[in-house]
Amino acid sequence: MKLFLLLLLASSSTTCTVQAATQQDDDVVFRWTSTGGGWRAMFAGMGFANLFQQAGLMDDDHTHFSAISTNSGASWFSTQAFYSTEFYTKTVMAPSPADLKFFAEEWMIAYLSVAKELEEYDICDITDFLGGSNMTEEQPAAEPGPLLTVFAEFCNMLMDYDGDWTAFIDDMMASAALVYGDTTFPTRIANGDNRIAPLRGTDLLVQSALLANARIRANNMTTGMDTTVNIGNRNEQLYTLTLSAAYTVNDTFAGFQYNTLDSNDDGMLMTYAQSTYPEHAFTDFEDYHLYPPASNAEILQPQTPQEQPAQEFAAPFGGAATVVQVAAVSSAAVGPFSPAGPSTFTQALSKMRVALEDDFLTKSIFDRAANRLYASPLLDKFAVCTQWPNPCSETDGLMIDGGLVDNAAIPINIAQYHLTAQNPLDKTLKIVVTNTNEAGSWDSDRMNAQLLQYFNTSLNQGVPPGDYIWFDALPLPFRSPQIFQDSMDMDTLNALLEPIDGSDMTTAVLQVTTTDNPAFGIQAGQAVEILLINLNAPITTFIVGKTIVEQMITPVADMVHDIAANEELLARIKAFFGFPPTQDTSNQTPPPANDTTTTATVNGMPNNNGLQSTSAAATTNAVGWSVVAVTMMMVQALASSL
Numbered sequence: 134m135k136l137f138l139l140l141l142l143a144s145s146s147t148t149c150t151v152q153a154a155t156q157q158d159d160d161v162v163f164r165w166t167s168t169g170g171g172w173r174a175m176f177a178g179m180g181f182a183n184l185f186q187q188a189g190l191m192d193d194d195h196t197h198f199s200a201i202s203t204n205s206g207a208s209w210f211s212t213q214a215f216y217s218t219e220f221y222t223k224t225v226m227a228p229s230p231a232d233l234k235f236f237a238e239e240w241m242i243a244y245l246s247v248a249k250e251l252e253e254y255d256i257c258d259i260t261d262f263l264g265g266s267n268m269t270e271e272q273p274a275a276e277p278g279p280l281l282t283v284f285a286e287f288c289n290m291l292m293d294y295d296g297d298w299t300a301f302i303d304d305m306m307a308s309a310a311l312v313y314g315d316t317t318f319p320t321r322i323a324n325g326d327n328r329i330a331p332l333r334g335t336d337l338l339v340q341s342a343l344l345a346n347a348r349i350r351a352n353n354m355t356t357g358m359d360t361t362v363n364i365g366n367r368n369e370q371l372y373t374l375t376l377s378a379a380y381t382v383n384d385t386f387a388g389f390q391y392n393t394l395d396s397n398d399d400g401m402l403m404t405y406a407q408s409t410y411p412e413h414a415f416t417d418f419e420d421y422h423l424y425p426p427a428s429n430a431e432i433l434q435p436q437t438p439q440e441q442p443a444q445e446f447a448a449p450f451g452g453a454a455t456v457v458q459v460a461a462v463s464s465a466a467v468g469p470f471s472p473a474g475p476s477t478f479t480q481a482l483s484k485m486r487v488a489l490e491d492d493f494l495t496k497s498i499f500d501r502a503a504n505r506l507y508a509s510p511l512l513d514k515f516a517v518c519t520q521w522p523n524p525c526s527e528t529d530g531l532m533i534d535g536g537l538v539d540n541a542a543i544p545i546n547i548a549q550y551h552l553t554a555q556n557p558l559d560k561t562l563k564i565v566v567t568n569t570n571e572a573g574s575w576d577s578d579r580m581n582a583q584l585l586q587y588f589n590t591s592l593n594q595g596v597p598p599g600d601y602i603w604f605d606a607l608p609l610p611f612r613s614p615q616i617f618q619d620s621m622d623m624d625t626l627n628a629l630l631e632p633i634d635g636s637d638m639t640t641a642v643l644q645v646t647t648t649d650n651p652a653f654g655i656q657a658g659q660a661v662e663i664l665l666i667n668l669n670a671p672i673t674t675f676i677v678g679k680t681i682v683e684q685m686i687t688p689v690a691d692m693v694h695d696i697a698a699n700e701e702l703l704a705r706i707k708a709f710f711g712f713p714p715t716q717d718t719s720n721q722t723p724p725p726a727n728d729t730t731t732t733a734t735v736n737g738m739p740n741n742n743g744l745q746s747t748s749a750a751a752t753t754n755a756v757g758w759s760v761v762a763v764t765m766m767m768v769q770a771l772a773s774s775l
């Protein structure tokens with residue numbers, strides 16, 4: 134059966150390749166970048182890739198993309214696609230949208246088995262607390278609702294994995310791998326040689342973020358002090374904000390690259406260790422420009438006398454990161470709340486502190502809660518130690534979801550082109566950007582910031598590309614990723630959008646030119662054409678815990694199907710890349726989907742009433758204050774779509 138399928142695919146796609154190759158202009162470079170968006174982004178990646186295959190951009194022999202960059206959930210797609218032939222065959226090369234839908238259902242059911250094994254932890258039952266506690270006079274009695282159930286299940290999940298995000302991703306990938314019979318791929322080294330045959334000519338770029346510092350708890354036996362490991366450059370200066378970390382794979386290199394090229398000629402980061410008190414105080418972090426930051430906030434601060442001499446930052450994961458490690462660092466969305474990353478944790482909290490001041494908790498209560506959180510190692514592994522599963526040492530750091538520095542992963546993609554191509558400006562870059570956003574998020578402040586940040590826009594006036602910037606709508610400060618000289622605002626972008634009849638998706642074509650951003654290694658003057666595809670799918674970002682997973686099996690599978698079956702989008706993709714609209718060898722009669730099997734399984738599951746949970750049994754327990762703080766942060770993190 135499998136062999137038959139492969140033969141079928143091989144014969145059908147050879148024609149595509151020939152036709153496509155003849156159509157590709159040598160003066161044009163094709164690229165794909167994708168935003169994160171949790172499981173929605175991963176499944177959307179399957180649908181889009183299948184469409185690209187139908188368009189002649191990808192086949193079972195090679196792809197026309199010289200690089201693919203992804204963030205977060207989309208990196209779960211890319212890492213599976215680059216390192217598992219079986220996954221690639223069942224998604225990119227799926228012979229019909231119905232087959233792809235069937236695979237998506239299977240993936241979700243396998244994933245459900247991970248969710249099902251979870252215990253329920255008291256600390257995670259916050260229904261009563263939010264519904265009726267009397268912490269402060271002004272506290273509004275929040276309605277227990279879907280978000281609380283999601284929170285509880287997400288919390289249970291993390292507790293079950295000892296708060297270890299990577300351990301969870303490891304389990305998720307392992308269970309999915311069973312579905313397509315490639316059980317060893319999650320532990321495969323994510324290097325150039327291990328890329329599957331069709332992707333050997335395509336660079337892989339995975340967006341992640343490196344925290345400015347990491348602390349090792351109470352490792353001084355004599356004093357009980359922590360050691361904080363600061364990331365700096367060779368000039369005895371320390372970074373004050375979260376850096377872009379791009380996991381990069383090509384023919385000759387596999388490893389991380391950072392947006393520090395302006396201050397690190399050789400790309401080498403240094404670490405400066407320092408003894409620090411285990412207590413938390415916002416006032417200790419003034420050099421890190423807490424929210425709202427000063428307008429002249431600095432990227433680097435001088436090393437202080439207490440810091441030990443510089444050591445070279447150790448290659449993450451021993452210089453041989455596995456698929457799971459790469460997938461985990463890119464997607465650690467709650468990473469900013471890891472108290473193991475002192476300045477990032479404080480920056481993230483400082484924003485909430487400003488917002489909550491007149492509202493939910495007083496500053497002093499909030500500060501106490503922050504200190505309680507800081508004292509507990511419970512959430513440390515929300516951020517991923519660069520030597521996971523080993524503990525961090527004085528030459529290591531912490532990584533978190535790339536969406537905290539750049540959700541659409543466009544700068545790292547163009548940067549890699551500029552760093553490696555000869556005379557890059559002589560060619561035009563054609564980039565398809567799949568914005569895997571949730572329905573309703575378009576035109577939100579967060580979305581506006583995430584897209585407009587690349588342009589000259591009202592939000593970044595007076596901030597040179599690469600300088601410190603903190604967009605009000607985003608949780609952390611980072612280095613301004615402005616890479617285009619063109620002016621842009623949402624009205625302009627909205628005017629370019631074209632809807633697709635019968636679909637939530639919209640597209641826009643933009644023609645822009647790069648500006649210098651030396652932190653990333655981007656040069657001015659590059660002609661770039663962008664096909665922006667907005668997904669607008671009514672599917673939540675955090676599909677974690679059995680309630681939501683069960684509910685989402687069918688919507689997710691339908692979404693994948695509808696992307697891959699969208700003829701109008703296919704036509705726009707072909708038109709953008711200059712492929713002939715007539716060619717359609719892959720358009721075979723779709724075999725009937727085996728929906729019956731899957732549906733039966735789904736229907737066999739208990740119908741969910743959990744969403745309207747009214748459990749009142751729990752009371753605010755001994756860890757009350759921590760729970761408040763964690764809750765606020767989790768709810769906020771959940772509510773924002775990375």
Ligand SMILES: *[C@@H]1O[C@H](CO)[C@@H](O)[C@H](O)[C@H]1NC(C)=O
Binds near residue numbers: 266
């Ligand atoms: C509510 O307030 C009362 C009086 O201040 C206090 O005794 C009680 O412990 C509080 N309950 C909770 C759940 O915090």
Ligand SMILES: *[C@@H]1O[C@H](CO)[C@@H](O)[C@H](O)[C@H]1NC(C)=O
Binds near residue numbers: 352353354355356408
């Ligand atoms: C522990 O702290 C003491 C006092 O500051 C210092 O002399 C010693 O070097 C520290 N030990 C380690 C292992 O950092």
Ligand SMILES: *[C@@H]1O[C@H](CO)[C@@H](O)[C@H](O)[C@H]1NC(C)=O
Binds near residue numbers: 549
């Ligand atoms: C691979 O990427 C590295 C890092 O950007 C670069 O130094 C090297 O030249 C690239 N190799 C090729 C073959 O493009």
Ligand SMILES: *[C@@H]1O[C@H](CO)[C@@H](O)[C@H](O)[C@H]1NC(C)=O
Binds near residue numbers: 589596
């Ligand atoms: C942005 O546009 C304004 C107005 O055209 C111009 O003065 C400014 O130099 C531009 N800034 C950047 C960084 O491109």
Ligand SMILES: *[C@@H]1O[C@H](CO)[C@@H](O)[C@H](O)[C@H]1NC(C)=O
Binds near residue numbers: 727
């Ligand atoms: C699809 O369903 C038919 C009928 O139930 C069954 O014979 C066949 O084996 C199934 N195919 C797959 C791929 O599951």
